[in-house]
Each structure stands twice: as structure tokens, then as C-alpha cells.
Amino acid sequence: MSLQFQILGTRNRARLGRLSTPHGEIDTPVFMPVGTVASVKGVPQDILEELGVQILLGNTYHLYLRPGVEQVRRVGGLQNFMAWPHPILTDSGGFQVFSLNELRKVTEEGVTFRSHLDGSSHFFSPESSMEAQIGIGADIIMAFDECTEYPADAARVRKSMEMTLRWAERSKKYFEEHKHEVPWKSRDRKPETGNSNSDQALFGIVQGGMDQSLRKESAERTIEIDFSGYAIGGLSVGEPRALTQEVVESTLEHLPADKPRYLMGVGTPEEIVQYAWMGVDMMDCVLPTRAARHGLLFTSEGKVSIKQARYASDESALDPNCGCRACLRYSRAYLRHLYASNEVLAQVLNTVHNLTYYLDTMMRVRHSIRLEEGVRVPSVGRAKP
Amino acid sequence: MSLQFQILGTRNRARLGRLSTPHGEIDTPVFMPVGTVASVKGVPQDILEELGVQILLGNTYHLYLRPGVEQVRRVGGLQNFMAWPHPILTDSGGFQVFSLNELRKVTEEGVTFRSHLDGSSHFFSPESSMEAQIGIGADIIMAFDECTEYPADAARVRKSMEMTLRWAERSKKYFEEHKHEVPWKSRDRKPETGNSNSDQALFGIVQGGMDQSLRKESAERTIEIDFSGYAIGGLSVGEPRALTQEVVESTLEHLPADKPRYLMGVGTPEEIVQYAWMGVDMMDCVLPTRAARHGLLFTSEGKVSIKQARYASDESALDPNCGCRACLRYSRAYLRHLYASNEVLAQVLNTVHNLTYYLDTMMRVRHSIRLEEGVRVPSVGRAKP
Numbered sequence: 001m002s003l004q005f006q007i008l009g010t011r012n013r014a015r016l017g018r019l020s021t022p023h024g025e026i027d028t029p030v031f032m033p034v035g036t037v038a039s040v041k042g043v044p045q046d047i048l049e050e051l052g053v054q055i056l057l058g059n060t061y062h063l064y065l066r067p068g069v070e071q072v073r074r075v076g077g078l079q080n081f082m083a084w085p086h087p088i089l090t091d092s093g094g095f096q097v098f099s100l101n102e103l104r105k106v107t108e109e110g111v112t113f114r115s116h117l118d119g120s121s122h123f124f125s126p127e128s129s130m131e132a133q134i135g136i137g138a139d140i141i142m143a144f145d146e147c148t149e150y151p152a153d154a155a156r157v158r159k160s161m162e163m164t165l166r167w168a169e170r171s172k173k174y175f176e177e178h179k180h181e182v183p184w185k186s187r188d189r190k191p192e193t194g195n196s197n198s199d200q201a202l203f204g205i206v207q208g209g210m211d212q213s214l215r216k217e218s219a220e221r222t223i224e225i226d227f228s229g230y231a232i233g234g235l236s237v238g239e240p241r242a243l244t245q246e247v248v249e250s251t252l253e254h255l256p257a258d259k260p261r262y263l264m265g266v267g268t269p270e271e272i273v274q275y276a277w278m279g280v281d282m283m284d285c286v287l288p289t290r291a292a293r294h295g296l297l298f299t300s301e302g303k304v305s306i307k308q309a310r311y312a313s314d315e316s317a318l319d320p321n322c323g324c325r326a327c328l329r330y331s332r333a334y335l336r337h338l339y340a341s342n343e344v345l346a347q348v349l350n351t352v353h354n355l356t357y358y359l360d361t362m363m364r365v366r367h368s369i370r371l372e373e374g375v376r377v378p379s380v381g382r383a384k385p
Numbered sequence: 386m387s388l389q390f391q392i393l394g395t396r397n398r399a400r401l402g403r404l405s406t407p408h409g410e411i412d413t414p415v416f417m418p419v420g421t422v423a424s425v426k427g428v429p430q431d432i433l434e435e436l437g438v439q440i441l442l443g444n445t446y447h448l449y450l451r452p453g454v455e456q457v458r459r460v461g462g463l464q465n466f467m468a469w470p471h472p473i474l475t476d477s478g479g480f481q482v483f484s485l486n487e488l489r490k491v492t493e494e495g496v497t498f499r500s501h502l503d504g505s506s507h508f509f510s511p512e513s514s515m516e517a518q519i520g521i522g523a524d525i526i527m528a529f530d531e532c533t534e535y536p537a538d539a540a541r542v543r544k545s546m547e548m549t550l551r552w553a554e555r556s557k558k559y560f561e562e563h564k565h566e567v568p569w570k571s572r573d574r575k576p577e578t579g580n581s582n583s584d585q586a587l588f589g590i591v592q593g594g595m596d597q598s599l600r601k602e603s604a605e606r607t608i609e610i611d612f613s614g615y616a617i618g619g620l621s622v623g624e625p626r627a628l629t630q631e632v633v634e635s636t637l638e639h640l641p642a643d644k645p646r647y648l649m650g651v652g653t654p655e656e657i658v659q660y661a662w663m664g665v666d667m668m669d670c671v672l673p674t675r676a677a678r679h680g681l682l683f684t685s686e687g688k689v690s691i692k693q694a695r696y697a698s699d700e701s702a703l704d705p706n707c708g709c710r711a712c713l714r715y716s717r718a719y720l721r722h723l724y725a726s727n728e729v730l731a732q733v734l735n736t737v738h739n740l741t742y743y744l745d746t747m748m749r750v751r752h753s754i755r756l757e758e759g760v761r762v763p764s765v766g767r768a769k770p
Contacts, residue, residue, distance in 0.1 A: 037722075037726045037728060038719070038722060038723075038726075039723060039726075039728045039729075039730045041728065041729050041730070042729040042730060042733065043730070044710060044714075044730065044733060044734065045714065046710065046714065066722070066725065066726050067697065067718075067722045067725070067726075071697060071698065071718070071722075074698055075698065075700055075716065075718055081716075081718065081719055081722075082719055083714045083715050083716070083719060312452065312456060313456065313459055313460065315460055325429060325431065329429075329430065329431065329468045330467075330468050331460065331466075331468070333452075333456070333460055333466065334423070334466055334467055334468060337422075337423060337451070337452045337456075337466075338423075338424060340451065340452070341422045341423075341424075341451050341452075343422060343424045343426065344424075344426050344427040344729055344732055344733070345424045345426070345427060345428070345429060347729055348427065348429060348729070348733060349429065
């Protein structure tokens with residue numbers, strides 16, 4: 001049994017859905033915070049639960065290097081390892097190899113790359129990425145793809161897309177033959193929540209650069225392979241934002257209505273709202289967490305660069321319309337001081353705030369779809385410890 | 386009206402007490418976590434409350450440099466600035482100048498030193514230290530003293546002790562003339578808890594190096610100046626631990642029974658227990674927080690260096706007898722991974738654990754004194770938000 005996806009209501013192109021995974025249910029459209037190395041940098045898991053995080057994203061590339069797949073497998077999978085008994089999605093490692101490795105070497109077989117930690121040489125193929133992702137044991141895993149660079153000429157984009165399609169088939173084949181090896185399928189490792197009889201779900205990734213006809217072809221041929229959900233990859237790689245939107249909009253038309261649609265690595269608070277209304281069900285982005293570490297905070301009154309001296313005596317809350325721990329208790333003056341003094345608490349509080357802003361934004365989108373459509377289904381609500 | 390100190394019971398030399406400050410009451414013996422620059426590194430204030438922290442220590446030297454005394458005064462004092470509406474104690478800056486500045490210049494007037502942040506030149510005297518500490522507005526502040534280096538010859542120790550006594554008189558004089566200037570005495574800055582009519586309390590500091598007769602003389606002459614409490618300073622400066630204990634033990638005999646006794650900058654978990662049983666009422670130390678940042682964790686089963694590879698697959702809790710957030714939720718394997726991966730969450734969780742260990746240790750000491758003495762007075766309990 002694989003992933004279940006119920007569409008509870010639609011409003012124009014937007015969809016209100018419920019995704020059932022082995023470790024619990026998720027209300028969509030959903031924003032997935034990034035927990036690269038088995039931690040959302042600086043935020044304890046119980047606070048993530050408090051914020052209403054429903055699903056985390058882990059990076060296979062990072063986890064493969066440290067602590068290593070066998071390490072995670074041995075303790076029953078990533079959910080057990082990081083004490084997050086809720087849904088997790090892992091990427092395939094392809095994008096990280098693309099973005100962190102200037103010396104990578106791509107062949108039909110796979111990608112040779114060097115660790116950013118110690119320079120050691122490693123190899124990812126569709127098969128080894130699946131092996132790693134099955135060992136890590138996320139609820140949703142991704143086919144191994146090549147993220148085409150931008151800009152790229154037409155021949156290069158087609159060639160890359162064709163290889164991604166062949167890799168998608170190899171990913172699917174390996175996954176079907178090995179999915180029973182996921183660590184939490186063994187008797188003593190059953191998930192505490194969700195349906196322990198269900199399998200991991202494998203998503204395919206649509207590539208095709210910025211060419212709408214190639215995107216259409218990539219979508220159609222990826223769907224033929226048959227995945228539990230479909231992602232739009234290869235965007236946010238340096239192209240203008242308007243172009244990203246065009247490509248997303250046109251690609252979405254070719255994705256099946258009854259399967260979850262995941263837009264990878266996007267975006268600003270405004271963008272995640274736009275894409276949700278276009279019909280995207282899942283999004284992830286490092287922006288809220290990374291910006292927090294640089295003192296850039298999203299508020300209902302616009303962006304705040306908390307390092308600025310103008311906030312040194314500002315006793316007001318960061319965002320008067322926010323109910324997070326940072327806004328309820330501390331002043332802008334204090335947050336500015338923490339940042340200026342390079343105190344770790346700055347990262348903790350700033351990350352809590354930015355994640356709250358993103359999660360609340362997405363919750364409001366779900367609320368709007370529900371209200372406007374008159375959907376009378378209660379939400380899954382927040383993850384419970 | 387100054388600090389109130391009630392002794393509720395004694396057991397041999399140990400004392401169970403209650404200290405009433407403008408921002409709340411404190412059960413003694415008490416351990417005071419160090420929040421150097423207005424933050425206990427990595428731990429949000431609501432978690433400190435949860436841990437049962439009753440009073441924090443702030444470092445005047447650091448706060449004076451950043452964010453600056455005027456900044457703190459302008460927002461109503463340190464309690465308001467850092468959203469900690471509970472008791473705070475500040476040191477005088479003397480020890481920090483001593484330990485962080487190799488190029489300091491000490492004269493009868495005071496100490497010239499360079500900022501460790503930007504090399505700028507600054508000057509602390511008894512008067513300017515009082516001015517800074519009144520502006521910061523802690524509930525308990527410390528006389529400006531010279532911390533004698535170790536080892537030092539007899540003439541040097543006496544000379545330093547005599548100067549500290551003259552500085553104590555100057556500190557007291559300035560304090561009495563200016564204590565009404567504390568920021569939370571103004572009408573719109575009344576503390577939310579505690580007794581807003583009371584003043585800051587000034588403690589004197591006993592010096593005298595490792596010489597017991599000089600310690601006795603320093604104690605007697607400091608008591609003559611008349612302070613609200615007495616600290617033992619100038620220890621933990623490199624001397625053998627056995628010597629520290631001897632000096633503390635002999636100095637305590639010369640301190641008045643009805644005033645709080647504060648042993649500065651001490652110690653290991655075993656030591657804070659020993660000193661509490663000797664009759665010390667207050668202690669502070671960077672050890673639990675600093676050790677946490679280096680992966681050294683105190684547990685009921687001994688010290689754990691969490692970075693060790695032996696913990697990589699250890700699914701047990703860090704300390705099975707601890708009820709902190711780190712021990713209740715996470716495995717040693719995960720804590721080891723966070724530390725090895727240099728994740729900020731390692732610092733957060735390790736600090737929460739070590740502080741819990743120190744605070745629980747001190748709570749058990751209070752419980753033992755209460756039980757053995759049959760004292761029937763309920764404790765103040767944890768600080769409330």
C-alpha cells in the first residue's frame with residue numbers, strides 16, 4: 001500500500017488535500033521546513049511541533065555523509081534517530097551534488113562527487129540514491145534526477161531531461177525491488193503513529209529547463225513511469241522569478257489532478273501563496289531558516305533586517321500580529337542585541353519566528369480554500385509529540 | 386529598604402534561606418546560571434523558567450561594552466531588556482577585566498583596559514562600576530574589587546587587599562548616593578513581580594589571596610563597611626582545588642550568619658554541593674554552560690564526552706535519571722551526531738541538560754537541609770513567566 005492523497009476541496013486551481021503517510025497525516029498545501037542534517041538548525045523538535053510543522057525535509061546528500069545511512073538505519077530510520085515521529089521527505093541528493101560540488105562528474109551511470117566535508121570521493125546513481133533513501137527511511141522519497149543548470153542550450157536541456165527520465169525508470173525499478181527494506185518495516189521498528197503497514201512513497205521529478213514543451217514532454221513521460229506524486233525540479237537555479245512562475249504554471253497543467261504536486265526549493269512568502277493558489281500541494285525552501293540566521297525576518301509589516309541600528313531602542317515586538325515565542329516575549333531591541341552580539345539565541349528565536357511566519361502563511365491559504373469552498377472537513381491540526 | 390534574607394533552617398553549617406529581591410524571591414542555597422551578554426547562550430528565557438532558574442548572573446564588563454549601559458537603562462533595566470522579570474545579579478566588571486585583558490593598567494583610581502571586541506580603551510573605577518551596575522539595574526550588584534592573581538607574594542596580596550577595601554568604601558559611598566537612579570524605580574518602570582519599593586542590594590567582596598589571616602582581616606574590615614551580603618572573591622584563579630576549599634572554609638567563619646554568602650565562580654557539581662554544606666548561600670559558574678558547548682555533559686552516572694564515537698549508535702538517553710528536554714526525547718546517538726555535525730541544536734540541548742543537572746543538584750541540597758532539619762516552609766518554587 002502506498003501513499004494516500006485525498007482532495008477535500010478545490011477553489012479555482014487551488015486544492016485542499018490530505019496526505020496520509022506511514023508516520024501521520026498532512027494537510028496540504030503544506031510548507032516543509034528544511035532539516036538538512038537531521039535538525040532544523042537551532043530549533044528543538046518539540047518547538048517544531050508547537051509551530052505546527054507537519055513534515056520535515058531531510059537532505060540525503062548531507063545525511064549520507066554524516067552520520068551515514070547505516071547509522072540512521074541501525075536506529076530504525078530518520079524519524080527515530082532525530083526523535084521526530086512524524087512525516088519526513090528526503091530529496092535524492094541530486095540537487096545537493098549539483099549545488100555543492102564544482103568538481104562533480106556526471107555520466108549515464110551516475111554522479112561522482114567530492115564530499116564538502118573532507119574532499120573524499122563518492123558516487124551517487126539512481127540505485128544508490130534509492131538505497132540511501134530507503135535506509136534513511138523517510139515517508140516520501142525522490143527519484144534521482146539531474147538538475148539542469150541555467151542557462152543551458154536546447155540540446156543540453158533535452159539531453160539532461162532524457163537522462164533524468166532514464167534515471168527515473170531506474171529509480172522506480174530499484175525502489176520497487178527494495179522498498180521492503182525500509183528500517184521501520186521490521187517488527188520492532190513500527191512507527192508509533194500513522195499506518196505502519198504502508199510503504200515509503202516515491203515521487204518522480206519533472207525537468208526540462210525553462211522550455212515549456214520539454215516540460216510537457218518530461219511530465220508526460222514521467223507520469224507514464226507511474227509515481228505516487230510528482231515534483232517540479234530544476235527551478236530556482238538563477239532564472240528570473242517571472243520565468244519560474246511561467247514554467248510552474250504551464251507544467252502544473254500536465255500533472256495528474258489526483259496525485260500530490262511538489263514544487264521543490266521555493267520560495268518567498270508571497271511566492272508560496274501564489275504557487276498554492278496555482279495548485280501546488282507541497283513546497284520546501286531554506287529561505288525562512290537561512291534568512292533567519294542572517295537576521296532577515298519576515299513580518300506582517302514587511303521584511304525586517306534586525307541588525308540595523310534603528311532597532312537598538314525599539315521596545316516593540318518584532319511582529320505585532322505574530323504569536324510566536326520570539327514575538328510574544330522579546331523586543332526588537334533585544335533581538336537586535338542578540339544578533340549584533342552573535343549570540344546563539346538570535347538564531348534560535350529568529351528561526352522560530354520565520355518558520356512561524358511561513359507556516360501561518362500556509363495555514364491561512366488552507367483556511368481560505370476551505371472557507372471559500374465551504375469545505376466542512378476538520379484539519380489534521382498540529383503534530384502531536 | 387534593602388535586601389531581605391531569612392534563614393528558614395540550618396543543618397550543621399548548611400543554611401536553608403530565602404532572599405527577597407525587588408524582582409522576586411530566591412530559595413538558597415542557589416546556583417546562578419551565567420547570562421554573560423543578557424543571554425544564557427542558546428537557551429530561551431521561557432526554558433530557563435521551566436528549568437527552575439531563580440536568578441541569573443549578568444557580566445557588567447560585557448554589558449557595558451555591548452549593548453551599553455545607556456541602552457539597557459533606556460528600556461527599564463536588564464530585566465526588561467532581556468524579558469527576564471526575575472532576579473538578576475551583576476558582577477562588578479573587575480574580574481572580567483582581570484581575566485580578559487592582558488594589557489590592563491591598575492592604579493589607585495581604577496583600571497584602564499582595552500575592549501576585547503574592538504581594542505578601544507576604557508576605564509573602570511569603583512564609581513563607574515557602580516554607575517554601570519545601577520544603570521543596568523540588577524537586583525544584587527557587587528562592589529568593585531581587584532582580583533589578586535595567583536600565585537602572588539605576601540606583600541602583593543596585602544597591597545591588593547588594602548586597595549580592594551578602599552574600593553569597597555568608594556563603591557558603598559557612590560551606591561548610597563546614587564541607588565535611587567536605578568531605572569526600575571521610576572514610576573513607569575516598576576517591576577511586575579517582587580517589591581518595587583525596595584532598592585538594589587550591594588554586596589562586598591572578601592579578598593586576601595590564599596592567606597587565611599588576610600582573608601580574616603579582609604572579611605572583618607569589609608563587614609565594617611556594612612553590605613547587604615558578602616562574597617568570597619579571588620578564588621578559582623589557578624590554585625589547587627584543596628586550597629580553594631580551605632580558604633572558603635576558613636573565610637566563611639568570619640562572615641555574619643544573618644547575611645547571604647556568595648562564593649564567586651565555583652564550581653563542579655561535587656563542589657557546589659560541598660560548599661552549600663559548608664554554609665555558602667549563592668554560587669555561580671560558567672562550567673555547566675561552557676562545558677555544554679564543548680560536549681562535556683554532567684550526568685548521574687558521571688561525565689559524558691558526547692563527541693566520542695562510542696555513542697554513535699547508543700539509543701539510550703543521555704541520563705536515565707534526568708527529566709530535561711534533552712534526556713526525555715533524544716538519544717545519545719542523536720546528541721553525538723548534532724555535536725559532530727556542529728549543529729546549533731547541540732549547544733541548545735547540551736546547555737539545557739547541564740543546567741538542569743546543576744539546578745537539580747542544588748534543589749536536592751535544599752531538600753536535604755529541609756528534610757533533615759524538619760523545616761516546614763514551602764519553597765518559592767520555580768520562577769513564573
